[in-house]
Amino acid sequence: EVQLVESGGGLVQRGGSLRLSCEASGFTFRDYWMHWVRQVPGKGLELVARIRGDARRTTYVDSVKDRFTISRDNARSTLYLQMSSLRAEDTALYFCARDHYGFNSVDYWGQGTQVTVSS
Amino acid sequence: DVVVTQSPLSLPVSLGQPASISCRSSQGLLHSDGNTYLTWYQQRPGQSPRRLIYKVSIRDSGVPDRFSGSGSGFDFTLKISRVEAEDVGVYYCMQGTQWPWTFGQGTKVEIK
Numbered sequence: 001e002v003q004l005v006e007s008g009g010g011l012v013q014r015g016g017s018l019r020l021s022c023e024a025s026g027f028t029f030r031d032y033w034m035h036w037v038r039q040v041p042g043k044g045l046e047l048v049a050r051i052r053g054d055a056r057r058t059t060y061v062d063s064v065k066d067r068f069t070i071s072r073d074n075a076r077s078t079l080y081l082q083m084s085s086l087r088a089e090d091t092a093l094y095f096c097a098r099d100h101y102g103f104n105s106v107d108y109w110g111q112g113t114q115v116t117v118s119s
Numbered sequence: 120d121v122v123v124t125q126s127p128l129s130l131p132v133s134l135g136q137p138a139s140i141s142c143r144s145s146q147g148l149l150h151s152d153g154n155t156y157l158t159w160y161q162q163r164p165g166q167s168p169r170r171l172i173y174k175v176s177i178r179d180s181g182v183p184d185r186f187s188g189s190g191s192g193f194d195f196t197l198k199i200s201r202v203e204a205e206d207v208g209v210y211y212c213m214q215g216t217q218w219p220w221t222f223g224q225g226t227k228v229e230i231k
Contacts, residue, residue, distance in 0.1 A: 045168070045211060045222040061219045095167060103174055104156035104215030109167040 002026040002108045004096045009113030016086050016117075022079040022096030022110055029077040030054070033099035035106055036070060036081045038092035038115075046092075047106075049081065050099065064090075086117045121146050121214050125223035131231040132202045140226045142195040142212035149192065149216070156215035159188055159197045162225075163208040171210075172197065204230060 008020040020036070035050045049070040051058045058070050069082040079096055093112040100107040122145040132138045148155045157175045160168040170179050172188040175195060185200040199206055209225040 044224050045213070047213075047220045047222075059218055100173065104150070104154075104220070105158040105170065105173040105213070107170050107173075107179075109169075111167055 002098065004098065004108060004110035006094065006096050006110045006113040009094065009115045011116045011118060012086055014086060014088060014117055014119045017082070017084040018086065018115060020081040020083070020094055020096075020113055020115070022081075024077045024079065024096075024098070027098070029072075030074040033101060034070075034072060034079045035097045035099060036068075036079075037095045037097050037106070037109070038090075039095065039112070040092045051079070083115070086115075088117050088119050091115060091117045120219055121148075121217050121221050123212060123214055123221050123223040125210075125212060125226050128224060128226060130226055130228045132199075132228060133231045134204065135201050138199040138202050138206075138228060140197045140210055140212075140228075142190070142197070142223050144193050144195075144214055146217065147192050148195075148214050155191060157188070157190065157195050158213045158215060159186075160211045160213065161206075161208050162211065163205075166208075168211065199228075202228070202230070 003025045006022045012018050030053050037047045039045050048064050049060045051070045055072050067085045071080045095112045096110040097106040098108040124143045126141045159172040162168045171182050176188045187198050189196050209227050211225050212223045
C-alpha cells in the first residue's frame, strides 16, 4: 500500500524558514518523480515543485522559485521541501504527492502538513 | 500558465440524479506527444484529494463506474451518472500538458 506521511509544518514568522519532510513507503521511491502541492484553506490547489527520481532534475512554479528547494533522500525514501523567505501567501496545507510517470498526473497524496506564516 | 476554469462552482444534486462538471482550459491540452493530459480529483470533506480519472477518460482502479470523463482540446466533462451520498465533496480538474500543471477552482457537489 502506498503511503506518504508529511511532517514539519508549523507556525513561522514572515521571512522565516521551514523544512517539510515526506516519508514514503509501499513503492520503490527512487523510481518516481515526486511533487509538493499546496492548498490554501477553502481554496484551490497549486503544484509548487517536482523532482525526478534520481534528483537530477527539479522544476518550480514561479511564485516559489529562488525561495523553495525540493530535494530527496532515496536511501531514506524521504522527500523534502526547504522553504525560506516565507510570505503570508505561502500559508497553506502542503501535500506530498507521487507522480504517475508517463501520464502527467499525480496518483497518490499524503494527508498534508499545515504551514502558517504570521506577519 | 494555462488557466483552467470549472463550472459550476457549486452543484446541488438530488440522490440518484446525474451530475455534470465542466472544465475548460485557456489553451488546448493536446500535448506534442499526441496525448491529452486532463485529470479529475475528488476531495471529500477533511480528506486529501483522490484521483478518479486521468488522461481524460481512464478511470482509476476502485473508482465506481458511475464516474466518467470525456472531452478534447479545450473542453472536458466529468459526469456522475447517479449521485450517491458518498460523492459529496469538491471535484477538481488538473491539466498536465504544460508546466506548471494547473488546477481548476473546484466544484462543490452537495446533496439537495
